[in-house]
Amino acid sequence: MSxxxxxxxxxxxxxxxxxxxxxLASVALLLLGVSVGSTGFESVRNMLDDxxxxxxxxxxxxxxxxxxxxxxxxLGLAGAVAQGLFRNPLADPYLLGSASGAMLGxxxxxxxxxxxxxxxxxxxxxxxxxxxxxxxxxxxxLTLLLAKGVQHTLRLLLAGVVVGVVLGAVSSLILLFNxxxxxxxxxxxxxxxxxxxxxxxxxxxxxLTVSLIAAWMMxxxxxxxxxxxxxxxxxxxxxxQMRVALVAVLxxxxxTAVAQTGLIAFVGLAAPHLVRSVVKTTHGRLIVLSSLMGAxxxxxxxxxxxxxxxxxxxxxxxxxxxxxxxxxxxxxxRHTGRGAGL
Amino acid sequence: xxxxxxxxxxxxxxxxxxxxASLGNVEVLHDISLTLPAARWTSIVGPNGAGKSTLLxxxxxxxxxxxxxxxxxxxxxxxxxxxxxxxxxxxxxxxSSADDLxxxxxxxxxxxxxxxxxxxxxxQDHAAVERALHATQAWDWRGxxxxxxxxxERQRVLLARALAxxxxxxxxxxxxxxxxxxxxxxxxxxxxxLVNAGKTVVSVLHEVSFALHADELVxxxxxxxxxxxxxxxxxxxxxxxxxxxxxxxxxxxxxxxxAVPRI
Amino acid sequence: MNILSYPLAxxxxxxxxxxxxxxxxxxxARALQLVDDRGVxxxxxxxxxxxxxxxxxxxxxxxxxxxxxxxxxxxxYSNYPESVRRLPVMGGGIDPNIEGIVALKPxxxxxxxxxxxxxxxxxxxxxxVALEPKTHADVRRVLRKLGALLEMPDATGADRLWRIIDxxxxxxxxxxxPKAKSSRVYFEVSRGPYAAGESSFIGETLIRxxxxxVVPASLGPFPKLNPEFVVRANPDVIMIGNRSMQATVPYPGxxxxxxxxxxxxxxxxxxxxxxxxxxxxxMAEAARIMAKCxxxxxx
Numbered sequence: 035m036s037x038x039x040x041x042x043x044x045x046x047x048x049x050x051x052x053x054x055x056x057x058l059a060s061v062a063l064l065l066l067g068v069s070v071g072s073t074g075f076e077s078v079r080n081m082l083d084d085x086x087x088x089x090x091x092x093x094x095x096x097x098x099x100x101x102x103x104x105x106x107x108x109l110g111l112a113g114a115v116a117q118g119l120f121r122n123p124l125a126d127p128y129l130l131g132s133a134s135g136a137m138l139g140x141x142x143x144x145x146x147x148x149x150x151x152x153x154x155x156x157x158x159x160x161x162x163x164x165x166x167x168x169x170x171x172x173x174x175x176l177t178l179l180l181a182k183g184v185q186h187t188l189r190l191l192l193a194g195v196v197v198g199v200v201l202g203a204v205s206s207l208i209l210l211f212n213x214x215x216x217x218x219x220x221x222x223x224x225x226x227x228x229x230x231x232x233x234x235x236x237x238x239x240x241x242l243t244v245s246l247i248a249a250w251m252m253x254x255x256x257x258x259x260x261x262x263x264x265x266x267x268x269x270x271x272x273x274x275q276m277r278v279a280l281v282a283v284l285x286x287x288x289x290t291a292v293a294q295t296g297l298i299a300f301v302g303l304a305a306p307h308l309v310r311s312v313v314k315t316t317h318g319r320l321i322v323l324s325s326l327m328g329a330x331x332x333x334x335x336x337x338x339x340x341x342x343x344x345x346x347x348x349x350x351x352x353x354x355x356x357x358x359x360x361x362x363x364x365x366x367x368r369h370t371g372r373g374a375g376l
Numbered sequence: 377x378x379x380x381x382x383x384x385x386x387x388x389x390x391x392x393x394x395x396x397a398s399l400g401n402v403e404v405l406h407d408i409s410l411t412l413p414a415a416r417w418t419s420i421v422g423p424n425g426a427g428k429s430t431l432l433x434x435x436x437x438x439x440x441x442x443x444x445x446x447x448x449x450x451x452x453x454x455x456x457x458x459x460x461x462x463x464x465x466x467x468x469x470x471x472s473s474a475d476d477l478x479x480x481x482x483x484x485x486x487x488x489x490x491x492x493x494x495x496x497x498x499x500q501d502h503a504a505v506e507r508a509l510h511a512t513q514a515w516d517w518r519g520x521x522x523x524x525x526x527x528x529e530r531q532r533v534l535l536a537r538a539l540a541x542x543x544x545x546x547x548x549x550x551x552x553x554x555x556x557x558x559x560x561x562x563x564x565x566x567x568x569x570l571v572n573a574g575k576t577v578v579s580v581l582h583e584v585s586f587a588l589h590a591d592e593l594v595x596x597x598x599x600x601x602x603x604x605x606x607x608x609x610x611x612x613x614x615x616x617x618x619x620x621x622x623x624x625x626x627x628x629x630x631x632x633x634x635a636v637p638r639i
Numbered sequence: 640m641n642i643l644s645y646p647l648a649x650x651x652x653x654x655x656x657x658x659x660x661x662x663x664x665x666x667x668a669r670a671l672q673l674v675d676d677r678g679v680x681x682x683x684x685x686x687x688x689x690x691x692x693x694x695x696x697x698x699x700x701x702x703x704x705x706x707x708x709x710x711x712x713x714x715x716y717s718n719y720p721e722s723v724r725r726l727p728v729m730g731g732g733i734d735p736n737i738e739g740i741v742a743l744k745p746x747x748x749x750x751x752x753x754x755x756x757x758x759x760x761x762x763x764x765x766x767x768v769a770l771e772p773k774t775h776a777d778v779r780r781v782l783r784k785l786g787a788l789l790e791m792p793d794a795t796g797a798d799r800l801w802r803i804i805d806x807x808x809x810x811x812x813x814x815x816x817p818k819a820k821s822s823r824v825y826f827e828v829s830r831g832p833y834a835a836g837e838s839s840f841i842g843e844t845l846i847r848x849x850x851x852x853v854v855p856a857s858l859g860p861f862p863k864l865n866p867e868f869v870v871r872a873n874p875d876v877i878m879i880g881n882r883s884m885q886a887t888v889p890y891p892g893x894x895x896x897x898x899x900x901x902x903x904x905x906x907x908x909x910x911x912x913x914x915x916x917x918x919x920x921x922m923a924e925a926a927r928i929m930a931k932c933x934x935x936x937x938x
Contacts, residue, residue, distance in 0.1 A: 270461025
């Protein structure tokens with residue numbers, strides 16, 4: 035920041051405070067996450083004597099907990115970008131059809147695993163997550179094709195909804211003829227960190243870094259767009275190219291998260307709102323804070339999912355809906371008392 | 377036909393020739409040629425659907441058009457977007473407003489054309505925003521989110537945003553929307569001050585009496601310019617009355633021209 | 640015998656016989672009544688001759704009692720025995736072809752209790768019997784009910800069949816070597832992981848085979864587990880019931896499980912997994928398949 039004393043320091047302070055709180059929460063939840071497993075809560079101290087327990091922590095709990103943080107960060111980032119790009123507070127990262135595409139990719143992969151040994155061999159190599167990621171990317175491309183580019187926001191939204199519904203229907207049809215896959219796909223549809231290993235963490239971390247940097251660099255476009263398309267244009271912003279780049283970031287971040295953890299609802303939608311309820315700021319900081327908020331939200335939900343019914347696991351998507359949705363409801367309730375919109 | 381002979385070329389802010397523009401499949405502007413003098417305040421008036429907002433957007437380079445538009449002597453297409461944005465500030469009508477940004481942040485967005493891509497706001501940026509917010513009396517609640525402001529307060533913040541660009545040419549579409557009389561008077565004073573400082577102000581106003589405070593008046597109807605002339609001229613007044621089907625009459629009161637309804 | 644009892648015994652015999660004849664003469668034709676798994680009593684004038692089955696295990700049960708010829712329609716998942724495959728397919732359990740079913744004019748439609756077609760079919764005047772075997776005890780019960788429906792006396796029908804099944808399962812259990820019997824098994828039903836607990840049908844078969852299931856009954860029949868649980872339990876043998884997990888992609892951290900390290904994983908093929916997963920008359924074969932797996936893969 036410049037040496038000039040900011041005429042508006044309190045906002046700056048609020049932003050820093052929120053970031054600090056979220057980072058501290060992340061560390062605390064990491065410690066908690068490592069302690070929660072199939073036997074419920076067990077202190078780290080007990081684990082130091084048991085080789086198997088340590089190995090479990092290293093190879094299962096640590097990557098899962100960190101993976102939850104990373105996936106939540108990706109979704110929070112994508113949510114902030116989606117809401118800014120579509121200028122719609124109800125936008126979520128799955129708007130461009132990436133969720134349905136990922137589901138279709140995973141469904142097809144599972145079907146092929148059972149039907150063709152050749153495909154199975156291949157699929158094991160590249161992994162089910164790659165199939166899901168490929169499905170997500172193809173769905174977004176299809177949306178862009180149907181909308182004939184990124185210029186018209188409304189067309190893009192509609193195309194995304196259409197692609198989402200159609201691909202979802204195709205998935206359902208495939209599942210109807212392969213009922214033995216229904217349970218596995220249900221697990222995917224409600225989200226789970228059970229499949230996240232260190233490789234997945236590394237992948238998500240790199241995508242998160244790239245996406246954060248790219249989104250932050252283009253955050254002023256989102257700010258301009260908030261004033262309206264014509265105003266943004268009048269401010270000299272090169273909208274077409276920037277929009278393509280933002281859609282690419284959105285698709286990449288969402289596709290990566292969904293491929294690794296399945297469809298986790300609400301994190302992308304709620305995280306930006308939760309940040310805005312605490313501090314009003316421009317998109318540059320909003321994106322970073324939203325990312326942090328999403329990370330903390332998903333991490334907390336994942337820990338609860340593993341803890342509540344140990345050794346059984348609840349689907350983490352149910353808990354994100356309860357946590358995120360519950361807090362949003364409370365916010366709305368508080369706000370309607372004051373008469374202001376959310 | 378607009379009278380351009382008395383206007384020297386280097387004191388022309390915007391020069392438009394043979395402009396045709398369409399919205400959807402309908403042609404809205406039919407062969408408009410217009411010269412807007414520099415360091416003067418021009419008001420564009422006309423009945424609903426005359427194409428005033430469309431014309432303003434075309435002059436700002438925000439809509440595709442056929443013909444030529446030159447800004448401060450240079451053709452619009454030849455200018456890079458950033459360069460144009462530094463010279464020309466546009467305030468639209470009913471553009472969506474960023475409810476979640478503070479008034480200060482919104483005004484700071486006006487400095488985007490001057491900021492390097494990833495650079496944080498500089499001291500000049502802060503100074504310009506402060507000046508702009510003071511000019512519209514919005515400084516005191518610069519920390520409040522736009523969504524918490526009334527219609528008039530919000531409009532003043534958006535005005536501040538347009539002012540913060542500190543561009544040579546300001547194009548404003550319905551700048552008085554939601555403003556109460558004191559602030560309407562403030563705006564009139566501010567426009568006059570800008571022009572005295574050498575800036576060019578072009579405003580689309582449907583309040584005809586306020587429009588008559590300007591230096592020049594451009595009268596539009598059905599996608600064509602029917603008259604351009606000084607606000608004090610009798611011919612301008614007659615053209616004005618005619619375009620509104622003689623439902624108004626222009627009179628002078630307290631040193632100002634007023635358009636009163638003819639009942 | 641004194642003179643008084645002699646006529647009494649005679650009257651007794653004559654009286655009883657007369658009463659019986661009287662009863663048979665005036666009683667109406669015997670109606671067939673059945674209480675299905677929903678608790679609904681369904682009445683038939685005579686044993687149904689045209690049967691549509693919308694549940695694979697019920698299809699197999701009907702055929703197991705040699706009444707395959709009565710089937711006129713099946714669902715798309717019924718695939719055993721071979722002969723039923725040429726029957727018209729009436730959709731699936733959750734999306735049955737109501738029109739097709741009604742067109743076949745069946746005397747009864749056999750469905751699962753969770754079927755959505757029941758009320759629609761009944762409204763159209765088609766008789767519906769809902770039976771859904773979920774445990775070993777259920778299989779026996781359903782066989783008996785079907786036997787009653789098909790008018791096959793228990794002794795020669797359902798009970799006999801059950802005895803055969805039961806003894807085959809026991810035989811499979813006895814065929815296991817001591818080392819196989821002492822192994823600890825984890826059975827995965829679907830990727831998630833969803834496991835088969837002790838209280839599930841598959842779990843019951845494992846209990847009959849004498850092996851230990853790492854998933855206790857307290858977790859329910861098909862719990863969704865934390866993968867960590869399986870690592871801690873460290874089973875000797877892993878069975879994958881879902882053919883789509885053929886070349887299974889393991890969960891993170893499972894490399895340390897003994898069964899994974901030593902490749903003691905049974906993946907059942909397409910036909911085998913149908914047998915193993917369905918609670919029906921092919922239970923014995925399921926037990927044999929699982930026993931073979933244990934013999935092959937136990938440490």
